[in-house]
Amino acid sequence: MTVSLPDSIEGCLSLLRRGDYVGDRSLATTLFLALKMGRPLFLEGEVGVGKTEIAKVLAQVLDRSMVRLQCYEGLDVASAVYEWNYQRQMIEIRLAEAQGVTNRDGLGHDIFSERFLIKRPLLRALESDKRGPQVLLIDELDRSDEPFEAYLLELLGDFQVTIPELGTVRANEPPIVIITSNRTREIHDALKRRCFYFWLDYPEAAREREILAIKAPGVGERLSAQVVAFVHELREADLFKRPGI
Ligand SMILES: Nc1ncnc2c1ncn2[C@@H]1O[C@H](COP(=O)(O)OP(=O)(O)OP(=O)(O)O)[C@@H](O)[C@H]1O
Ligand SMILES: [Mg+2]
Incomplete structure (x- = not known):
């Protein structure tokens, strides 16, 4: 449902x-x-x-x-949307040749069907x-x-x-x-x-304490307030990368 x-x-x-x-x-x-x-x-x-x-x-x-x-x-599109499975298509062509298949249109139609399609995230x-x-x-x-x-x-x-x-x-x-x-x-x-x-x-201190309470429920209020205050201070500092939540 x-x-x-x-x-x-x-x-x-x-x-x-x-x-x-x-x-x-x-x-x-x-x-x-x-x-x-x-x-x-x-x-x-x-x-x-x-x-x-x-x-x-x-x-x-x-x-x-x-x-x-x-x-x-x-x-690119091949990695994000779709790609044809060339190896499987080649094998299919070889097998068709070995079996003496002469219908080229039929074979062409066959190897470009969904069976030979590799679906990438955007298509999926x-x-x-x-x-x-x-x-x-x-x-x-x-x-x-x-x-x-x-x-x-x-x-x-x-x-x-x-x-x-x-x-x-x-x-x-x-x-x-x-x-x-x-x-x-x-x-x-x-x-x-x-x-x-x-x-x-970045969240305000109160919100960040709320997040901490959810993610680390065992942490006491005092420690949580200290950690959040420390991280907030770090974010004010002249750092190459500021800490996330
Ligand atoms: N508002 C929130 N409530 C609960 N958890 C949060 C919140 N914001 C961040 N987190 C926690 O912080 C961590 C980092 O979050 P996330 O990976 O979504 O960040 P991001 O913005 O995608 O970072 P990046 O830019 O590095 O990809 C996660 O473990 C997530 O659970
Ligand atoms: Mg992310």
């Missing part, structure tokens, strides 16, 4: 809570709008502030499968799942190159992929898309316009 999406901002807040995620009302509002309107949620922020975790929590609490695409420099995310639309996490988009970003723009517009030899694959229901970025480079406005955007900042 499909777990339904929250129907209010409070519903989103409690959904995050059920996944042990401490979020504030502004995050819950943006999440609610993204889920309600079926648009991607674009999360930008410092390292270790809980961007990736939101996708994991959504998949867990809504009981959906999660498809994760980790971005990196040089990421468009497939129907009995538990409902999947959660698609496109993690650290700022690491990918601009041409890939342009490709994504098209995909996120109508949730379909065209495979020239096979046709167009369209999602019956759009997946729940979470995009994250550490802002090592600026993501194009055209992509941001298709999403609901939220900047995740």
